[in-house]
Amino acid sequence: xxxxxxxxxxxxxxxxxxxxxxxxxxxxxxxxxxxxxxxxxxxxxxxxxxxxxxxxxxxxxxxxxxxxxxxxxxxxxxxxxxxxxxxxxxxxxxxxxxxxxxxxxxxxxxxxxxxxxxxxxxxxxxxxxxxxxxxxxxxxxxxxxxxxxxxxxxxxxxxxxxxxxxxxxxxxxxxxxxxxxxxxxxxxxxxxxxxxxxxxxxxxxxxxxxxxxxxxxxxxxxxxxxxxxxxxxxxxxxxxxxxxxxxxxxxxxxxxxxxxxxxxxxxxxxxxxxxxxxxxxxxxxxxxxxxxxxxxxxxxxxxxxxxxxxxxxxxxxxxxxxxxxxxxxxxxxxxxxxxxxxxxxxxxxxxxxxxxxxxxxxxxxxxxxxxxxxxxxxxxxxxxxxxxxxxxxxxxxxxxxxxxxxxxxxxxxxxxxxxxxxxxxxxxxxxxxxxxxxxxxxxxxxxxxxxxxxxxxxxxxxxxxxxxxxxxxxxxxxxxxxxxxxxxxxxxxxxxxxxxxxxxxxxxxxxxxx
Amino acid sequence: xxxxxxxxxxxxxxxxxxxxxxxxxxxxxxxxxxxxxxxxxxxxxxxxxxxxxxxxxxxxxxxxxxxxxxxxxxxxxxxxxxxxxxxxxxxxxxxxxxxxxxxxxxxxxxx
Numbered sequence: 001x002x003x004x005x006x007x008x009x010x011x012x013x014x015x016x017x018x019x020x021x022x023x024x025x026x027x028x029x030x031x032x033x034x035x036x037x038x039x040x041x042x043x044x045x046x047x048x049x050x051x052x053x054x055x056x057x058x059x060x061x062x063x064x065x066x067x068x069x070x071x072x073x074x075x076x077x078x079x080x081x082x083x084x085x086x087x088x089x090x091x092x093x094x095x096x097x098x099x100x101x102x103x104x105x106x107x108x109x110x111x112x113x114x115x116x117x118x119x120x121x122x123x124x125x126x127x128x129x130x131x132x133x134x135x136x137x138x139x140x141x142x143x144x145x146x147x148x149x150x151x152x153x154x155x156x157x158x159x160x161x162x163x164x165x166x167x168x169x170x171x172x173x174x175x176x177x178x179x180x181x182x183x184x185x186x187x188x189x190x191x192x193x194x195x196x197x198x199x200x201x202x203x204x205x206x207x208x209x210x211x212x213x214x215x216x217x218x219x220x221x222x223x224x225x226x227x228x229x230x231x232x233x234x235x236x237x238x239x240x241x242x243x244x245x246x247x248x249x250x251x252x253x254x255x256x257x258x259x260x261x262x263x264x265x266x267x268x269x270x271x272x273x274x275x276x277x278x279x280x281x282x283x284x285x286x287x288x289x290x291x292x293x294x295x296x297x298x299x300x301x302x303x304x305x306x307x308x309x310x311x312x313x314x315x316x317x318x319x320x321x322x323x324x325x326x327x328x329x330x331x332x333x334x335x336x337x338x339x340x341x342x343x344x345x346x347x348x349x350x351x352x353x354x355x356x357x358x359x360x361x362x363x364x365x366x367x368x369x370x371x372x373x374x375x376x377x378x379x380x381x382x383x384x385x386x387x388x389x390x391x392x393x394x395x396x397x398x399x400x401x402x403x404x405x406x407x408x409x410x411x412x413x414x415x416x417x418x419x420x421x422x423x424x425x426x427x428x429x430x431x432x433x434x435x436x437x438x439x440x441x442x443x444x445x446x447x448x449x450x451x452x453x454x455x456x457x458x459x460x461x462x463x464x465x466x467x468x469x470x471x472x473x474x475x476x477x478x479x480x481x482x483x484x485x486x487x488x489x490x491x492x493x494x495x496x497x498x499x500x501x502x503x504x505x506x507x508x509x510x511x512x513x514x
Numbered sequence: 515x516x517x518x519x520x521x522x523x524x525x526x527x528x529x530x531x532x533x534x535x536x537x538x539x540x541x542x543x544x545x546x547x548x549x550x551x552x553x554x555x556x557x558x559x560x561x562x563x564x565x566x567x568x569x570x571x572x573x574x575x576x577x578x579x580x581x582x583x584x585x586x587x588x589x590x591x592x593x594x595x596x597x598x599x600x601x602x603x604x605x606x607x608x609x610x611x612x613x614x615x616x617x618x619x620x621x622x623x624x625x
């Protein structure tokens with residue numbers, strides 16, 4: 001069948017109607033003839049001696065498309081006519097030829113539109129199917145697996161690939177086999193990110209693979225290009241509807257990937273928070289749960305952790321053969337590294353307090369520094385520590401202070417005074433010559449060892465609490481038991497800060513001689 | 515906070531300004547590392563620094579260790595009273611040399 005014949009398929013009824021009309025007017029035959037004189041249709045379809053019967057007058061007109069004759073319409077009229085009559089018939093026939101052509105063309109267009117509509121509907125259905133198959137799925141790898149498999153079917157391509165830059169290392173997935181090299185894909189992705197445009201056609205040439213046709217479309221998450229989706233070797237190459245569909249698939253993929261990334265983010269944040277909670281719990285549990293019962297000594301300690309895990313600690317040791325030993329420390333920095341160093345420092349300190357055969361404090365600090373100097377250096381931190389060893393029989397407190405403040409000594413006669421540190425913190429130098437100090441504590445004396453979270457607590461105007469206010473508060477409540485003094489100091493700082501969030505832990509140890 | 519690096523006679527001078535705390539520690543650390551890479555003899559000029567917390571001290575201590583590993587040192591100059599107090603109370607003044615002026619620190623390096 002020729003192209004011309006196929007043009008009329010399904011529209012024969014128009015030809016029938018036209019022929020009936022002319023035959024009723026007295027015409028003997030109507031024919032549709034190709035430009036090279038081949039008769040395609042004849043009404044009636046019996047042989048007439050074409051133009052040989054002298055009584056017949058043949059008129060014919062061309063139906064043209066884009067200035068070229070498409071077909072010629074012939075009518076054989078009975079009896080001879082004058083020229084005016086022939087002209088009038090020709091004019092009518094020309095009108096009919098044009099109308100026939102227009103009708104056929106419109107119908108064909110309508111048909112094409114219907115096909116496109118059906119195709120669009122199919123595509124929408126396919127996209128719906130795609131959305132459905134990944135609905136409820138949150139795992140990124142599963143989502144991507146489903147996307148690539150479905151995309152192959154929906155778009156009728158030989159292979160697809162996805163690149164995602166949100167993952168480390170960059171995620172590249174090809175299905176069922178690579179069409180361009182990974183390095184080429186990375187290069188295309190860079191280009192897409194720079195130009196914010198898809199890559200297709202000639203741009204894909206020289207990509208080091210077997211891509212005959214294809215398109216690579218950007219993938220967006222939170223309005224940023226985070227990857228790209230490539231579709232390769234479509235059976236009928238990429239026409240306008242299939243390009244549209246490829247973009248629609250990429251858009252759906254973007255939505256699904258963004259959803260999964262958001263979920264991952266939330267999940268990892270929750271995990272991190274849970275880990276920090278665990279660390280904070282461990283830290284709290286590392287602090288002594290009971291306070292040693294020592295004759296004539298009223299002892300109390302408490303610690304309030306800031307929002308982030310910090311590095312404050314306090315400890316007591318009191319057992320046979322060992323003086324009542326108190327320690328308060330503050331590891332520089334925050335977060336997990338500070339928390340871990342705090343736990344290590346506390347353990348090593350405790351071990352040396354128990355095992356070193358001395359009543360002095362300085363040798364203990366020297367051993368701890370020796371053990372932990374490299375670790376402190378490794379994580380760029382240091383620790384201030386106060387270690388005090390009290391012998392109830394003599395009332396002597398021996399202490400060594402590695403850069404720790406504030407330590408306040410209150411006596412009923414003199415009031416509160418700041419006991420300044422003699423030595424630098426642990427972890428500053430590999431060898432530190434710590435020195436032992438000695439004071440005699442008497443009834444009514446109070447020793448308060450706090451961390452700088454106390455003295456550096458700030459009010460809404462960014463003023464610091466400072467040492468003076470701390471000393472005054474101790475003097476004011478010196479007659480109270482250790483626990484009440486400690487609670488009052490916490491309350492005083494709390495009132496001072498007036499709801500301002502504190503960035504540092506606050507730790508306080510109160511030792512009062514009864 | 516503001517951070518500028520100058521060089522004088524082969525000695526790097528890092529000038530800091532503002533509040534030096536945990537929030538600034540990472541950026542100062544990076545700048546200090548740059549300074550140390552250019553010269554293992556570094557002076558940190560703290561004229562404009564009005565507050566330092568333990569994270570800030572840790573950055574300077576790390577810088578000091580880093581310089582000494584490379585046979586250099588880190589000196590401090592122009593400390594405001596509040597900042598000097600922090601060094602005195604923690605006795606970090608025993609570990610890090612502190613000078614009243616940058617010129618004095620420069621002379622100490624040259625001596």
